[in-house]
Structures are given as C-alpha cells and as structure tokens.
Amino acid sequence: MRIITWNCNMAFRKKADFILTYKPDILIVPECEHPDKLKFNPDIPEAKDILWFGTNQNKGLGIFSYSNFRFKLLDNHNPELKMIIPIGITGGNYDFTLYAIWANNPKDPDGSYIEQVWKAVLFYDQYLNNKKTMLVGDFNSNTIWDRTHRVGNHSTVVKRLEEKEIYSSYHLFHNQIQGKEQHPTLFMYRHKDKPYHIDYCFASKDLIDKLKSVEVGEYDFS
Template identity: 70%
Template sequence: MCDTLDNMRIITWNCNMAYRKKADFILTHKPDILIVPECEHPDKLLFSVDTPKPTDVLWFGKNQNKGLAIFSYSDYRFKVLDDHNQDLKMIIPIAVTCGQFDFNLFAVWANNPADREGQYIEQVWKAIHYYDSLLASTKTVLVGDFNSNKIWDRQHREKTHSSVVQLLEDKGIFSTYHLYHKQAQGTEEHPTLYMYRHKDKPYHIDYCFVSADMVEKIKSVEIGDYDFWTKYSDHVPVIVTFNDE
C-alpha cells in the first residue's frame, strides 16, 4: 500500500556531518521523507544492524563527507526532474511518487560558495524564478536549510529572505512553521540553528514551505529541543506531519 497524505511526515535536519553515527536519533521520529544537509555520500553510510535502512536515496555534492541527502523511509520514490538546473547547486527538484500520491519536492541546502552573486538566499531566489512553472503546480514542497532569515535582509539587496517569502506566497506556497505556530518572519520563537551550538546564538533558518492544497492537511510542526539535539548538531530538526482529519 502506498503512503498517502493522511500519514505523511517530512523532516529536515542539518546533521553537521557523520549522519551514519546519528541516524538512529532522527529515525525515532519515523520520517517518511528526510532531508539531510551536510550528509556524507551514501557509499559511506554504514549503519548498524538495528538502524532502519532507507528505501530510496538521492545525494548531491562534491565533498564526499558533506553533501545534501534525501531519504525515503516509506513507499515514496524519488526522481530528479529533467529540467534540474545544476548551476543552482543544492536546490534539487524531485518528483516524489508512490503510485497514489505524487508531488514535487525541492530539497534545499542554500549553500553555493562558487556563486559570486550570492551563495545563500540568493540561490533560492534564483530557483523560484527558474522553476516558475513547476512552482505553479499543485502539491509542492520546498524544504531544507535555507541559511536565511528576515533579520539579514539588508545584506542581500533585492534577493532577500523577505522577497523569497513573498514570491512563494504569491504562488500560494507558505511556511508551515509560521502558519502553524502563528509566527511572523524574523521574530520566530523556536530557533533551528544554534551557532557553534551556543544557546545564546539562536537563529531560525530551516524551513518547510508547502502549497495551499497541502496547508489544510498540516497536523503538526515541531522544532527540536536544544538540550537534546545540540549534542549531535548545531541544527535541530523541523518535523512536519500531515493528515486528512
């Protein structure tokens, strides 16, 4: 039986490298789809016998120890879309299929040092324009480490975090966290990054945006706890659960 929206959980967690040593902790939350920035190449993923194994994996990057991984721990299967623009590194358009419920997923790790015009939120801004027609379709998810927050708008000219949020909202695509927790951009109560793992350096930079036809299916949006997760990474997970109730 293929998974459906009424029991789908998407998690993004920047694992700060060495996912193979940390997988058990995130997998206790039973993701159907898991996006892991800073993950090693699949050839290096030597899990223990008791660790659940992914049913599908995509990985992108040049550094074998630190790329972007997309895992399925369910019936969902992945295929990179044909119009993938490889210049927009670490923003990957993926067709997610399983026979009954299909959608487009953009896995995001906004980090491209080779782009002189901007390596962080500028990458997402460019992707929104390049994939304009794809983003107009139904059932769309953009999820991952955006390395961005409204508080840094002044550093990015017109390609700001706020402009990205507005562009997505104009397309009917919204941040699950901000809707569910009734938060405003730039004043989030729940950080997703603790710089250098310091509790006094909190930032909200990891997101899951979904199209309007998925918004009404959001059951919960959870942000990981500092005390537990900073033993393993400077990021905490964003956990989004959907159902039809």
C-alpha cells in the same frame, strides 16, 4: 506523511539513530556524506530510496525515503543552483514535487545562501504553482538579514512564494511572523545564546490544508 529536515553537521552515519526515532517518511539531510560512506549499525532502519548531491563526499545533500515513497530527479534540474534539487515524489496517496534545499554555494559571486533560493524560484517559476509543491530544507536565511542580502533576500523569496500560494508551514501553524520566530532551528557554534531560525518547509495551499502538525527540535548538546 511525516517529512523531516535536519542539518546533521556531517557524519550522518553516526547520528542517524537520533533522527530516525521520529520515524520520518521522507528525511532531508544537509551536510550528509555520500551514500557509499553510510555504514550504519545493523539496527538502523534501511532507507527504501536515496538521492544524494554534492561534490564533497563528506558533506552533501541527502534525501531518504523510509516508507513507500520513491524519488525521481526531474528533467528540469538546474545543477548550477546548488543545492536546490527538484524531485518527483511518488508512491504515496498522491504524487507531489519536492524541492530539497541546502542553500550553500560559496562559489557564486552573486551570493551563496538565500540568493540561491531566489535564483531557483525564478528559474523554476513556471513549475511552481499552488498544487502539490513543497520546498524543504536548510535555507541558511532569515528576514533579519535582509539588508545584507539586498537582491533576492529572504522577504523577497517569501513574498514571491506566497504570490503562488506557497506558504511556510511553520509560520502558519504556530502563527509566527517572519524574523520573529519563537523556535530556533540552529544554535550557532552550538551556543545556546546564539539561536536562529533558518530551516523551512514551504508548501502549496492544497498541502497546507492537510497539515496536522509542525514541530521544531529543542536545544540539546548533552
């Protein structure tokens, strides 16, 4: 199983061929347009299942299956937590729960980014356990900004998840420390001198034990 998260910076229909060369089974795409707007070239593989969430038809959260996996929005979904989406995944060797994430809610006075993830961790507390659980996507956060986000900051989220034996796959696989990542996932304004690590895949211990590799793309705006 290969899961990829990629903030496409809008216009996914024009960029899908780039990411699909990596043959994801499940693809999580923040800033993706509504499926009605996804008019692909004929040679682009067709997704077997799609979920999409958002209020802006040009910029939402898309989740795509390019294998036998099927999606079901779980009944416990809290639409006020934008965009953290609990999805039941079936059709593979085992079922699991995926929380697809694009932490972005500018209308929340308590905070629009990591605070959304913190609220979700609290709201879904009874469902977050150490079995078949993943949280994947654009968290828009890093430990380096803990002082800015004093309540429910990045380190608090990481600690709470680790208490439930849910760990960052990147940090375990590459032996990295939160806030000192060697591999950026964002170059602000496409500037190579403004690298940040803000995208994550957290997985429960049973899934972490099956982990084979974790890769992060490199800077290329040519």
